[in-house]
Amino acid sequence: MVQQLTLLGTGLMGSALTNRYLNRGVEVTVWNRSPERSAPLVKSGARAALNLPSALEANALVLVVLLDYSVFRSVMAGHEPLISGRDFINFMTGSAKDATELAAYISSHGGRYLEAAIEAYPDDIGQESTLIHYSGPEDIWLRHAALLRLPGAASRWIGELISAANVLDAAMAGAFYNTGIGAFLEAVDFARKAGVGIEPLENCLVYFLDLLKTELTAVINHHKSDDYRTDQATLSIYVAAVKSWRQTMLDSGQRASLFTANLHCMEMAVAEGRGHLGIAATYASHLQVPGQKQ
């Protein structure tokens, strides 16, 4: 059976996805607001739909790679009858609220919908290690899993909650990965200002990434068990060390904005009575009141 799908939005990421599908023998119908963006894909074997309705009519599986949710809603206006009976996979980046609202919209018009978050750059599409997170109804995932794993073999469905892919994207690509880059940039800037240069940092980067892996694995285990006690450094001990390091940075004229924000979060945890626990207890949301189960 020939596999086929429709893809809306042929920017950098949409083009990368289309090329991957074409290379694997999938028939792809593409549509883009500016049709000329699709010309290279047509040369590679894609079929360009003349308009959005004919793009939707071509297939029961529709991948959405437009700029954002509002663009999707505006181009769909008036074509809602074509939603019925179709499965939409949304690759646009958005918030938890965006996903929840789009799910209601698609569902109210008789369609089905999976959310997707691509944790990679367009150049990485099609590689073994590339990860896309999918969330939403499991039956939709199972129906298309083989096709949805083609752009990245490491891809995973992470649950029924429609917003889960967007939340995990904001958490890991955003709050962890992006802030991690920022933290390193602050470290580099300070070391260079203080006359140490870049090479000593280069020489110990892998060492500290390994330490980070060990510590974050420990953090995960604390959170899985909801047990934040430690026989290693407590939050109070960390706060003392962080204050000393931060002073070193301030002495050198380094603002230390991220470091200061982190210290503040840790100080709040100590002020709220968690100084005797491990650093995994910095945020209190999941600490159970003794004798009370969540």
Added chain:
Amino acid sequence: MVQQLTLLGTGLMGSALTNRYLNRGVEVTVWNRSPERSAPLVKSGARAALNLPSALEANALVLVVLLDYSVFRSVMAGHEPLISGRDFINFMTGSAKDATELAAYISSHGGRYLEAAIEAYPDDIGQESTLIHYSGPEDIWLRHAALLRLPGAASRWIGELISAANVLDAAMAGAFYNTGIGAFLEAVDFARKAGVGIEPLENCLVYFLDLLKTELTAVINHHKSDDYRTDQATLSIYVAAVKSWRQTMLDSGQRASLFTANLHCMEMAVAEGRGHLGIAATYASHLQVPGQKQ
């Protein structure tokens, strides 16, 4: 030739260092303000000095593992004549200023001094992978390098600048590693609050640590060449993504303190005209004015 040294301060880290040296056949004379802390080490073969002067007189190499710089200065008061002709290796955590001032003090009394920063926990002392950074006069390092590598085989001398070990410690153990933990904790807290749970984060942690390694290696290369141009995502593009992720977190009632601090630093970089460059150009300190060499 029997190797021997004096070690001041037998807390957790001082005891770990002493045990490592004893196990490798080094004769260790220890001294501690509270002598009872040294008793287990004496059982293991250390010699306990009755007082600080006799501890100093015992050897020409003195390792200092007291609580902090001010404790060292206060216990040394009146014994300065014993500094002359001795090499002091300082394992206490301190600022760049602490190191510079201690160097002047030791030097003014005829002693020599190396700064050390232990990038590991007491349990890690003696392992192949354990890293201690040393900085200060190269001849002192070369004289004792074999002994100074015994507590951690990965240890390195990073330069003549006496404060370099403290700066690198604040930069990497502090600003990078500690903020990296905080960033992950913020991500975990958000994902749990938003109903995604801990397992999807666990499943993609190694993926994002690998991405981080790739990106930070790229950052180092930008800084080594002082060339911050990119054909990947520019700072302006990152700012747009970070704003969207942050909104997702705020919508869920997540303060996103670290993420917000990072966004602010990136927004300042864009405001200062670096939006067309890569994320490595977030801080401007090292950007050269065109046509002008540093």
